[in-house]
Amino acid sequence: MNRLLVTFQKELFSYCISPVSWIIAVVFYLWRGFEVYGVVYSFDYYRADQDLLPSATYGLTSTFWMVVLVPGILTMRTFAEERRTGSLETLMTAPVRDFEVVVGKWAAASAFFALLWLPSVLVLELLQLGPFLDADLAFGPVFAAYLGMFLLSGMLLAFGVFASSLTDNVLLAALLAILFDFGLMQGPRMLANNLGAAGQNYYVRELLDKFDVMGNFANWFARGLIDTSQIAFYVGGVAFFLFLTGVSLSSRRIA
Amino acid sequence: MISVSELTKRYGPFLAVDRLSFEIARGEVVGFLGPNGAGKTTTIRVLTGFHPASSGTATVAGFDVAADSLSVRKNLGYLPQEVPIYPDLRVTEYLHYRAKLKGVPSRERRVAVERAMEKAGIADVGRKLCGQVSHGYRQRVGLADALVANPPILILDEPTSGLDPNQRVRIKQVVRELANEHTILFSSHILGEVQEVTSRVLIIHRGTLRADGPPDQLVARTGVSTLQLGVQAPAANVLPLLRELPGIAGVPQVTADGASSTFTAVVAAGHDPCAEIGRRLLQAGLAVRELRLDRPTLEAYFHAITEGSERASEPVAAATSADAEAAR
Numbered sequence: 001m002n003r004l005l006v007t008f009q010k011e012l013f014s015y016c017i018s019p020v021s022w023i024i025a026v027v028f029y030l031w032r033g034f035e036v037y038g039v040v041y042s043f044d045y046y047r048a049d050q051d052l053l054p055s056a057t058y059g060l061t062s063t064f065w066m067v068v069l070v071p072g073i074l075t076m077r078t079f080a081e082e083r084r085t086g087s088l089e090t091l092m093t094a095p096v097r098d099f100e101v102v103v104g105k106w107a108a109a110s111a112f113f114a115l116l117w118l119p120s121v122l123v124l125e126l127l128q129l130g131p132f133l134d135a136d137l138a139f140g141p142v143f144a145a146y147l148g149m150f151l152l153s154g155m156l157l158a159f160g161v162f163a164s165s166l167t168d169n170v171l172l173a174a175l176l177a178i179l180f181d182f183g184l185m186q187g188p189r190m191l192a193n194n195l196g197a198a199g200q201n202y203y204v205r206e207l208l209d210k211f212d213v214m215g216n217f218a219n220w221f222a223r224g225l226i227d228t229s230q231i232a233f234y235v236g237g238v239a240f241f242l243f244l245t246g247v248s249l250s251s252r253r254i255a
Numbered sequence: 256m257i258s259v260s261e262l263t264k265r266y267g268p269f270l271a272v273d274r275l276s277f278e279i280a281r282g283e284v285v286g287f288l289g290p291n292g293a294g295k296t297t298t299i300r301v302l303t304g305f306h307p308a309s310s311g312t313a314t315v316a317g318f319d320v321a322a323d324s325l326s327v328r329k330n331l332g333y334l335p336q337e338v339p340i341y342p343d344l345r346v347t348e349y350l351h352y353r354a355k356l357k358g359v360p361s362r363e364r365r366v367a368v369e370r371a372m373e374k375a376g377i378a379d380v381g382r383k384l385c386g387q388v389s390h391g392y393r394q395r396v397g398l399a400d401a402l403v404a405n406p407p408i409l410i411l412d413e414p415t416s417g418l419d420p421n422q423r424v425r426i427k428q429v430v431r432e433l434a435n436e437h438t439i440l441f442s443s444h445i446l447g448e449v450q451e452v453t454s455r456v457l458i459i460h461r462g463t464l465r466a467d468g469p470p471d472q473l474v475a476r477t478g479v480s481t482l483q484l485g486v487q488a489p490a491a492n493v494l495p496l497l498r499e500l501p502g503i504a505g506v507p508q509v510t511a512d513g514a515s516s517t518f519t520a521v522v523a524a525g526h527d528p529c530a531e532i533g534r535r536l537l538q539a540g541l542a543v544r545e546l547r548l549d550r551p552t553l554e555a556y557f558h559a560i561t562e563g564s565e566r567a568s569e570p571v572a573a574a575t576s577a578d579a580e581a582a583r
Binding site for chain 1: 300303304325328335337338339341343344353355357
């Protein structure tokens with residue numbers, strides 16, 4: 001357990017000193033800043049119900065691309081880089097278990113991703129102040145929405161870590177993860193709309209519904225609803241991909 | 256401390272290590288020799304638990320490398336051939352991280368890192384980023400990493416490759432110092448270095464063990480030395496005299512240059528005819544310009560068993576295993 005923590009600290013430190021992380025943060029917040037400004041402006045202009053303002057910020061284009069692009073970019077180096085430079089050998093010949101390395105790396109990526117989102121919560125808090133909206137935004141729905149975001153991105157980051165463990169090509173790892181993320185965000189809904197008669201089948205509909213992460217986010221988390229089956233879905237997804245990473249890592253041992 | 260039995264490792268159809276067996280006792284410093292691609296690194300990777308063996312067993316510090324890899328790794332300091340270190344960490348940060356990962360308690364960590372840095376001779380680059388230190392220093396950062404948890408066993412895979420002569424001397428010195436406290440397996444293909452540092456060498460070639468024993472004994476087994484002789488006289492005057500000496504197995508090379516001639520003779524094992532030659536040449540009134548006996552080197556031996564024909568190498572292996580038995 002202690003070694004998991006050591007790996008976590010080291011990886012988080014690496015994220016914090018990596019220029020890539022800060023470039024992502026700057027680009028994201030510039031873009032998001034403009035978008036949120038637009039939302040606030042139009043809410044003010046149309047005198048819309050300010051309680052709905054947080055949920056209007058979840059569906060922004062910047063949110064979508066942040067979730068599609070960033071997990072893959074953050075996790076691309078986790079194992080691919082270690083494989084490429086050979087430091088995987090130094091790492092795995094230290095007295096550390098495979099799962100401690102895998103979970104430590106994933107946890108650090110998740111923590112850093114959460115850190116990237118933190119300022120957007122602060123923006124909502126700031127907007128409540130007098131000079132801006134002078135509103136009293138409900139904390140519950142905001143918490144639920146960010147929990148949903150955290151769970152979804154946790155799963156995507158777990159896939160990213162897995163993709164990175166498959167190759168020693170950092171770019172390929174990122175591309176794999178981005179394709180997966182994009183596919184998961186768009187695929188189930190597109191399938192549901194284009195399946196025709198088969199889409200009417202109860203089981204197919206239920207299955208696609210479970211995987212429709214965008215729809216689930218909008219219909220549940222963004223409305224402040226926390227559904228345990230969805231938590232189980234994302235936690236299961238994280239466990240599944242981290243397990244696959246462990247298998248991929250130990251495949252070097254298969255002779 | 257290290258025991259390898261019938262170890263075989265295949266990469267697909269390629270047989271990298273073929274039924275390799277050897278034992279290394281506590282406190283021994285053993286050189287692990289072989290040409291490039293002989294299977295040294297593969298064997299080391301099996302011992303460190305990074306790769307599994309295809310068949311056979313290996314134990315390190317009493318633990319099986321396959322069944323109890325974690326305990327093996329706790330007792331092992333490993334310096335890989337190419338030392339990869341995280342370029343964005345400072346040297347001390349990297350070593351602190353490695354010490355934590357290896358379970359050095361926080362109270363002892365600072366001292367452990369400082370001691371390892373001092374032993375490896377990198378105390379002056381602690382603040383530098385790992386990515387900015389030279390190759391020689393990087394190799395030594397790797398050595399400090401291997402030492403930081405003070406493990407009883409050290410496996411060093413070509414620790415001197417790519418170093419300049421001064422750095423090599425420094426590493427050899429460090430290994431000699433470490434020999435008092437650690438069991439060391441030291442792989443290299445620079446033979447002189449191994450001869451200086453280790454008390455025993457294992458030579459592998461094409462994945463099989465070809466020789467095992469103290470370097471001087473192995474060298475003695477090569478048998479022949481060469482005699483270089485230069486005389487201020489025509490060759491015909493000297494040759495009969497040279498040929499009748501005991502121990503001279505042949506004179507394959509004679510060069511005559513006007514009044515002087517040079518001879519290269521093969522001398523059988525255990526003979527040193529220099530004094531006798533000198534005496535006889537003096538008696539005959541011939542002036543000696545050069546008289547030198549070149550004893551066999553580990554290099555010659557290594558060459559004989561790794562480059563020589565398979566036929567030539569087999570008897571050597573047989574002789575050495577008999578010797579190893581005798582040594583035990």
